[in-house]
Amino acid sequence: MDVRRLLTVVSAGLVGMAATAVGTPMAAFAAPAAPKSWNALRGTDDVHKINVAWKAVADIDHYVVDFLTGDVETVVNVPASQLSYQIAAPDNCAAYKIRVGAADASGAATLTTWSSLKSLGPGYVSGLATGREDNGTTVTASWNTPASPGWTPVTGYHVVFSRNSDGVVLSDTTGTATTFRYPGTDGAKTYSLSVTAINNYGTCLTAKSTIQQFKPADPTDLVVQRLADDPGTVQVVWKPGTGGPAPTYYQINYGESKMTGSVKVDATQTSGTLKLDTAKSWMIEVKAYNANAGSGAATGSVPIWTGPGTTTTPTPDATPTPAPSTPATGGGSAPDPTSTTTSTTVTTGSDRTPPTITTTLSATPKNGYFATPVTIHFTCADDSGTIAKCPADIVASNDGVSQRFSGTAVDAAGNTTTRTLTLSVDQTPPTITATVIGTKSDAGWYTSAPTIHYTCADNLALATCPADSPIRVDSVNQKITGTATDKAGNAGTATVVINLDQVAPVITATVLGDATADGWYTKAPTVHFTCTDESSGIAFCPADRVLDADNVGQKVVGTAIDRAGNTATATVVVNLDQTAPVVTATVNGSPNFTDWYKTPPTVHFTCTDTGSGIASCPEDTVVTTDGSAQTVIGTAVDKAGNTAGARISVNVDQTAPAITASVVGDKNANGWYKSAPTVHFDCSDSLSGMANCPADIPVQMDGTGKLLMGTATDGAGNTATASVSINLDQTAPKITATVTGDKSADGWYKSAPTVHFDCSDEGSGLADCPADITVGTDGADQRITGTAIDKAGNPATAGVTVSVDLLGPEITATVTGTKSADGWYSAAPTVHFTCTDTGSTVASCPADVTVSGEGAQLSVPGTATDKAGNSTTTTVSLNIDRTAPAVTVLGAVKSTVYGAENTPSVSCRTTDSGSGVSTQAVMTHTSDEKGVHTVLCAGGVDKAGNKAAPVSITYTVEPSIPWLIALTHQYLPNANAAVLKSLDTSVNKRYFLIYIAQVLLLSAGKNPALSVTQAKTLVYWAYVLDKKY
Structure with a gap:
């Protein structure tokens, strides 16, 4: 296969994608770190809510909040986006331990150490110590503040003290003391004490202690x-x-x-x-x-x-x-019956063997004693078969210790055997007497618990004698029996009859009669006593007593006595009063010589009572109503209900007389007179009458606000005043005019001047002074006048002349130069100004300005001035940029070698600090088969039309053998070890063409192990490495 042809489909984008897909190999598994900063705090507004908050931990699936209360642990998963959690904590007595952690998707988490929050309520008091004092009759205790006082300080302690034998609570108190003391306890009984600390959130834990009997220490x-x-x-x-x-x-x-x-x-x-x-x-x-x-x-x-x-x-x-x-156990036990045997033999004959003899008893002893006569029976035998003599039965019937009884057996040859028994007999019961220790009344009753003391004796051996027995239950004819026994089992008894009444009788005192709300009687009451007693009965109850002497706090005491001699007392306090109180009335105030009050007088009542005291005395009465001979009445009442009255008469005139003042003369609208007026007074009083009214007053002197007064007086001394004010003036006011404003050297005002008028009048004063006049109209030599008038109607006039030019000159600016479509100049423009003025004419106009600076919105101002001093400024804004933009290559450094895992992403950046970029530079990116990349950025233009110089850099991208092996493993996660090893070997030995062939095979077929994209990426980088090595 032509590798070059295969690589042509691997674009720069594909390479970038392949490089991006290569990540850091997964680290060894470890749970995320726990949050480094966190806290758990009770809410400031609600302490029953605990707020847990922490700082974020990167790359986690969720957070974990783990908290313990008591033996209950709660674990809560919190989303990774949440950095806080709130725990509901309604139990005041619960303490909390809290920690937080960060977890991954598998749930593996690392948690912080525990943080503890104490409970709201207090814990156990510390150091609870109990003891006894006063020979065991007083129980004491002390303790310390709890080591954990809770959320708020301890406010007190709840202490409960009870008797264990019957569960009765003897003391139940709450206070702040840390000690306890309870007298009057029984040293033979045990008690319980519990102490519970209290704070603002209540109680939680109780410390308990048992107070043992007051007994000796262990030997x-x-x-x-x-x-x-x-x-x-x-x-x-x-x-x-x-x-x-x-x-x-x-x-x-x-x-x-x-x-x-x-x-x-x-x-x-x-x-x-x-x-x-x-x-x-x-x-x-x-x-x-x-x-x-x-x-x-x-x-x-x-x-x-x-x-x-x-x-x-x-x-x-x-x-x-x-x-x-301890005489009750006098005498020891007798020894059990014992026997001795003595034998004798004859000296002649063939039978020299003594016979045998045994004994049996008709009864069994107790403690070595027989309580009834005992029969001793002898049985004899001999080897020869012949007994010559065997003793008869012996009856031991006499009392005695270690009595000896013997019997002898004799056989036919004369040999003998004697058996002797020692035993003790006691048939007589012990004696016992019972003595009552206590004080008995004449009627045979005890008022406090008596003690039965027993005295016992026995002629031989006393076994038991009853201990002293205190009698604490109230009752009549109680039979108390004590039994003494001796060692033989004989018993003797003694019985006493006890009447015990430890409770005082009940007596109540009732007062028969009608008492007021203040507890006073107006008639002699009767005190009646009622007495009861549930045990021995009443021996004496006081008779009724009638009280007929007036007095306060009379104590009547009655004492009841029961048959046992117990007493009880009842007391009542009686108050008796039948005498009326004394009341007097006086007037507080200042009357005049005719006995009239011109201010409200006060009628004061004085009340006294020598018996029950005053219950109510009339309050002071203020006489506020005008009138002659007004009567004021007051009534006093004592606590027994007796009444007394007093009255007094007063004359009151609080109203001042009526007086009016009127002026006779002519007054203008401003209240001023031009001729002398006369003041006249009119007076009247409808109650005590007039005593004085002022005469007329003629006004002869000119003046301002001259006050004329007159005073009227009535018969009670009340006064009233009337006054009038008079003004008189005949002189005209004074007025002057001044101009306020900035005047130019040419005598012109460029802003509206103000003509101000100053007016004065020494007589009636000014009624009107012209307001300031602002001259807002342009013009030369304008005349401005104003007139002042005083309150008497006298006028005066003043005026000034002013020239005003309020308008600034006109100025316009024009720009000479070439501007781009974006509004920018690439060469210095020239600004020309033109000025005109239609008022005071132009004084100055700016010269032309050539702008040589650069920048956006450059301001070029020009100002024209007229002869009045007005100025007008116009400004023209210019955008000037004469500097070309800058172009840079981003994402890579020139001549730098990069690893395949760090292939840079490059781009062009065009910047301009002046007018800004209009056209961005365009990037041309090429690379050769050795990984040398060339980047050219050219074509940048700014908004002023300046062109940027092109920029070019080169860099190299080189992969590494370990990187290519890691990328291969990443693309083949499910490949078997042999395939991966073969690929690793090809790369490590630099057999890159073999490696490329292996990759192409893995991308072929129906279910290829590698995708086309993955294969292109691996082949490309293998080709680059092949060229490198």
Whole structure:
């Protein structure tokens, strides 16, 4: 194939397209970078909305907003065109963690680190600490401000304190303090305290604490060991716990798999001993007790004794010394029944074997004691088969500890065996007495909780005695029984009957009578008392009491007493008044000698009351109505409703007399008189009458605005004034005329002058002065006059002469030169001016102007002047361009070598800074087979007709072998590796004609791998490389 012929169809445009299609090879896959700048802020106008905003990231598919609240995570995809997102955050108690990221189309994203927003409401208070004071009866607590106070500062704390045994809330308060104190608690009970912080957005998290019983601290350093010389005895030693209240006793508990026995030890001791079986292992614990509760345990253990000579012994209960402060457990347990056997043998005969003897008991002991008589039965046997004697049954029926009972068996040969039993019997119940500690009324009632104290005793071994029992429930005939038991199981009881009424009776006081709204009675009221009591009943209720003495704040007290002696008091306050108040009236004002007031007087009332006090006193009354002997009445009322009145009379004349002034004489229209007038006064008063009216006044002196006054007075002293103003003048005014304006040396005004008149009059003043006259008419020696007139009608005249020329001269301009079709001169033109004037004539006219500059709209002005000083200017605008336009080649640099991937796009540019481009330069673009391109730009012309010089450059476009391989791979994305390798080899070894043949084959056939355009592009560049190498 002729490669040159194939390349002829590859135009410059195709080459450019092929070069444009070559892109940068795709980089290795990586998620887009996260936004470098972003923030998440609560809204300024709505904090329940969180605004997330970020700066744009290039080349992404979308953004990701990821936020956490609690254990819920929400992920939102946001379009790439959007740079913000708003999160709805309605929960005041929710904190948020937020981050943003940028993602590609596959969803791969890189996210920022988390940003946290605290909740609007406050978090937990910190450092909540509780304790007890006052021997455990006062609970205290303190805490600190939450580490997270929320969006606004903490405004307070909600504190709830309750008792755990019944759930009763003892205190529910809200305040700003960070401490709590509650007295009167029971040290034996547990309580709960909750503290919740509050801010402007409410509450969120509650800190809770349990207040334990007020009990001793746990014992420490427990040591348990068997005694070396007596392994059956275990010594227990401990140390008292630190902190908390002092114990009243210790208790040692012991057992094998669980605690089955216990021993009390006085609080002054910190040790004790136990008798424990050496063949068994034991668990041991020690607790400290007070009246409220027991502490936690200090624990230990005792292993099986493995020392020499171990024997199995019966397992007794522990036998420590009883604690002296706990008589309720006086006496220890008795040892279980034990037996010993003794035998004797004869020294003669063939039977020297003693018989055997065993015992059985009719009952089983409890704690080593028998509570009923026990029968001991003996059973005897002998190897010879013959028993000569066997003991009869023995009944142990007497109380006693470790009583010994023996029986002897004798066989026929005379051999003997004796068996001895040791046992304890206690058939007598313990004694118990109950004592009530408290104060009882004569009627047999207690008014505060009494305590039942029990005293117990037993002739042998006391097991239990009831603890003191406080009685807190109000009731009548309550039967309280306590039971004491001994080690044998015998029981004794003691019962007391209690009447308890801790609640005071209810008493109310009612006042019978009618009281005013101010709480006063006008008749003697009766105070009635009503008394009730739901427990022991009423013992005394006060009788009714009648109050008949006037007084204020009388306290009436009544006390009710119930049968238990509880008291309650009711108090009422009674006010009583039956006496009318006292009221007096006085007039405040200044009357004249005839007892008339000319200004409104004030009637003032003074009220007093020595009983209930004044409820209402008349307000001051201002007498504003004119009149003679007017009566003013006022009534006072006290708080009991009693009334009293007062009255007074006043004469009032507030109206000034009437006075008018009139002038007798002739006055012109301007109010001026030319002869002396007379002023006359008329006076009248319809109430207190006239006291004085002024006489007539003749006016004899000339003057301006002369004021004449007269004053009238009535009988109350009121005055009124009337006045008139008089003007008199007979002298004419003065007038002068002046011209205002700019006058030329030739005596002409070029703008309209103004003739101004100055007028004056020392008498009546000016009535009229001529206005300024503007002379707007052209002409020489024009006469202008004006006349002044004063207010008395006197005239005066003045005038001036002026010459006026208001019109400027006429001037025209003509241009000599050659202008293009676009209105531009390419050579310097000449401007000629012509001037005329029909008024004061022309004074000057401009000479011709030759314009040698260049530019658009060049202004050439010319001014003509007349003898009045008027001037007229005309301006002609010219476009002059004598410079040719400039032509440049764009897109490529002369003599530069370009790679095929950077083939330049070239063009011609024609510019002209003067008249502008009329015709653009035309580009001629040629290239040879070696990639050398020649660009010629010629034919540029500007609007003035100037022609531009042609411009030509050359440059070279050279492809590279790696570039051609990359372009081949780009065009063949689906080709197999062998094909691509063969093409790569041809290019790398510079077998370009082979490569061209391979490309042509790939573009042929029914389903070619390369399009015609792609094949032309590859063949062209292979041909260029072939020429290069």
